Amino acid sequence: MKLEIKDLHVSAEDKEIVKGVNLSINEGELHVIMGPNGSGKTTLAKAIMGHPELSVTKGDILADGKSIVNTKVNDRAKLGIFLQFQNPVEVEGLGLMNFLNAARGSIHSDMQFKDFMSEVKNSTKKLSIKEELVGRSLNFGFSGGEKKKIEMLQMAVLKPKLAILDEPDSGLDIDAVKTVAENINELRQKNKMGILLITHYSRILNYMEPQFIHIMKDGVIKKDGGKDLINEVETKGYKL
Amino acid sequence: MKYKEFREDALAQLQSLPYETNELYKKYSLSIELPSEQELHKPTSESYTFINNVEKGIHTDFDVVISCDMVRSNSKIVKIIGMDELDKNLKNKLYKSNESKFVAFSNAHSSKALLIESNGKKENIKILFVNNGNLLMQTFVNTHDSDLNITEFYLSNSKQHSIMSSLHEFDVNNSTIEINQIHNENENTTLLNLSKGVVNDNSTLNINSIYNGSTVTKSLSEFISNGSKSCARLNELAYGISEQKFDLTTSITNSKQNSSAFLDSGVILDNNSYCALKGYAKIDKWTKNAKSKITERGILLSKDAHIDALPDMSIDYSDGVSATHSAATAPLDNDALFYMESRGVGENDARKMFISAFISKHLSNINDPFARELSSSIMLNKLEYGYFGKPSEMTTKGVWSTEKGE
Numbered sequence: 001m002k003l004e005i006k007d008l009h010v011s012a013e014d015k016e017i018v019k020g021v022n023l024s025i026n027e028g029e030l031h032v033i034m035g036p037n038g039s040g041k042t043t044l045a046k047a048i049m050g051h052p053e054l055s056v057t058k059g060d061i062l063a064d065g066k067s068i069v070n071t072k073v074n075d076r077a078k079l080g081i082f083l084q085f086q087n088p089v090e091v092e093g094l095g096l097m098n099f100l101n102a103a104r105g106s107i108h109s110d111m112q113f114k115d116f117m118s119e120v121k122n123s124t125k126k127l128s129i130k131e132e133l134v135g136r137s138l139n140f141g142f143s144g145g146e147k148k149k150i151e152m153l154q155m156a157v158l159k160p161k162l163a164i165l166d167e168p169d170s171g172l173d174i175d176a177v178k179t180v181a182e183n184i185n186e187l188r189q190k191n192k193m194g195i196l197l198i199t200h201y202s203r204i205l206n207y208m209e210p211q212f213i214h215i216m217k218d219g220v221i222k223k224d225g226g227k228d229l230i231n232e233v234e235t236k237g238y239k240l
Numbered sequence: 241m242k243y244k245e246f247r248e249d250a251l252a253q254l255q256s257l258p259y260e261t262n263e264l265y266k267k268y269s270l271s272i273e274l275p276s277e278q279e280l281h282k283p284t285s286e287s288y289t290f291i292n293n294v295e296k297g298i299h300t301d302f303d304v305v306i307s308c309d310m311v312r313s314n315s316k317i318v319k320i321i322g323m324d325e326l327d328k329n330l331k332n333k334l335y336k337s338n339e340s341k342f343v344a345f346s347n348a349h350s351s352k353a354l355l356i357e358s359n360g361k362k363e364n365i366k367i368l369f370v371n372n373g374n375l376l377m378q379t380f381v382n383t384h385d386s387d388l389n390i391t392e393f394y395l396s397n398s399k400q401h402s403i404m405s406s407l408h409e410f411d412v413n414n415s416t417i418e419i420n421q422i423h424n425e426n427e428n429t430t431l432l433n434l435s436k437g438v439v440n441d442n443s444t445l446n447i448n449s450i451y452n453g454s455t456v457t458k459s460l461s462e463f464i465s466n467g468s469k470s471c472a473r474l475n476e477l478a479y480g481i482s483e484q485k486f487d488l489t490t491s492i493t494n495s496k497q498n499s500s501a502f503l504d505s506g507v508i509l510d511n512n513s514y515c516a517l518k519g520y521a522k523i524d525k526w527t528k529n530a531k532s533k534i535t536e537r538g539i540l541l542s543k544d545a546h547i548d549a550l551p552d553m554s555i556d557y558s559d560g561v562s563a564t565h566s567a568a569t570a571p572l573d574n575d576a577l578f579y580m581e582s583r584g585v586g587e588n589d590a591r592k593m594f595i596s597a598f599i600s601k602h603l604s605n606i607n608d609p610f611a612r613e614l615s616s617s618i619m620l621n622k623l624e625y626g627y628f629g630k631p632s633e634m635t636t637k638g639v640w641s642t643e644k645g646e
Contacts, residue, residue, distance in 0.1 A: 049582050052578065053574065073587075074581045074585055074590075076582075077582055077584040078584050085582075089573070093600035093601030094594070094597035099583070102583075102593065103585060106584030107583070
């Protein structure tokens with residue numbers, strides 16, 4: 001999938017947060033957005049997925065050349081867009097497997113149940129997720145790190161064409177960061193998945209090969225570059 | 241005081257307070273014309289057919305069936321008695337006076353009583369109550385050294401406005417008791433539910449009250465954890481649509497050391513429905529290590545639905561007491577819906593999934609699989625098709641299933 005963001009302006013409750021972002025992500029590319037708190041990174045991610053409380057006031061979002069600004073959230077997911085949440089919601093009483101199976105039914109209705117179960121089992125092992133978590137309510141009572149791994153599990157099962165990863169490394173210990181990064185790399189290679197990764201820190205990028213780095217501040221992308229830009233941020237901070 | 245005197249006193253109270261009684265009737269639609277003795281105990285073919293269809297539909301045979309015109313019991317520990325036999329059979333009536341107009345109402349009009357007495361037994365009892373007129377029942381549960389699971393399913397096939405009145409008293413000794421009260425009366429019914437219980441040493445009483453039916457539900461419950469290692473655990477779940485109204489007042493008391501008392505109330509309201517949740521916890525003096533908790537949660541599915549959640553607590557001096565209460569009412573969580581939709585689930589399905597999860601969370605407190613599935617089935621029918629009060633087929637596609645056939 002090719003995702004294009006053209007002069008995107010996004011507001012929440014009449015306050016403009018994203019103020020004209022341009023981005024183009026081709027199949028299999030890994031783009032990273034870095035930036036300080038409050039720069040609009042998460043709002044951009046949610047706007048691409050179609051959060052109902054955000055309004056696109058100007059510009060466009062195109063998936064394979066077609067505008068998705070007016071496309072429903074679940075239909076964007078069916079097109080192959082996946083958002084990994086920074087703070088995944090907890091829903092007590094909704095079994096994680098029931099939820100994941102419903103998602104499988106919506107996005108991959110042709111996927112056999114046994115293949116789904118096999119994918120869940122394999123990914124659970126690869127991500128070092130405790131088996132008992134899979135039998136519990138969706139994210140309910142999970143630690144921050146466990147929630148992030150469950151997001152990765154969902155991504156592995158749903159096999160998106162384009163994944164927006166909003167701080168996949170926060171809340172993870174150093175070993176878990178490596179495990180998560182390796183899983184993202186594998187899915188990217190296997191499924192030619194495009195990735196838009198949002199992070200504050202460079203540590204997860206030590207295990208990945210990003211091609212494009214974008215620095216976002218005050219709702220706009222201030223600077224673009226390659227992997228070298230990460231080192232610049234490390235030394236100078238975001239005062240670029 | 242003999243039971244007959246209670247009844248006379250109750251009738252006198254109701255007659256002597258015409259203004260209050262009228263107000264009561266107006267507020268809760270309580271008015272009653274009892275059928276004559278000749279009309280009672282004459283089972284009609286309609287009753288047989290209704291009960292047979294219920295049993296077929298939910299794939300079970302009830303141990304005890306009670307309606308206005310017929311009774312049936314295959315249980316050795318359940319006796320069905322007339323109210324005039326109560327004095328002989330019951331030593332410790334907890335409702336020792338006509339303390340409220342509702343109790344007086346029940347004492348004045350009840351026509352039958354169920355007596356469940358168990359000593360050293362382990363039993364699973366299923367009781368069906370069918371309100372096909374004005375069914376006013378009193379149920380007394382006295383246990384020693386027992387492990388009982390009692391499921392009560394309440395239905396109504398009355399075509400005119402009628403009252404389903406259910407008064408319960410529990411005296412639990414060295415026992416573990418689970419009571420599942422599943423209310424699915426039709427829209428012509430006003431439900432009056434009165435419960436009182438004393439949980440003594442080394443005993444646990446779990447009461448799961450599922451309020452799905454009736455246009456008006458008034459419930460008054462009072463439970464005391466009255467022994468060391470005693471635990472009273474009350475779980476209420478009400479789901480209202482249309483003009484359904486629920487008035488649920490529940491009191492829990494810790495009166496001994498090392499006792500526990502918990503109240504967990506959940507409410508889902510749609511359309512113009514209303515619920516008042518009044519949970520009250522009392523911790524008596526010198527009740528070291530007592531534990532008490534009230535949780536009230538509500539989901540509003542429409543702007544016209546309304547919940548008044550009023551948890552309250554009174555704690556007297558004691559060491560090591562743990563007491564908490566909380567209440568939260570909100571519309572559906574938009575972030576949760578967005579999360580579900582971002583995984584491909586449609587808006588309407590995400591909404592149903594979220595409500596099902598809330599139902600499932602509350603029903604998970606029910607240990608008995610039959611009671612859990614039955615409760616799930618009637619509530620999911622309401623969620624899916626927007627009706628209540630029908631003895632519909634019980635599906636096994638409950639909130640725990642993954643997918644049909646898989």
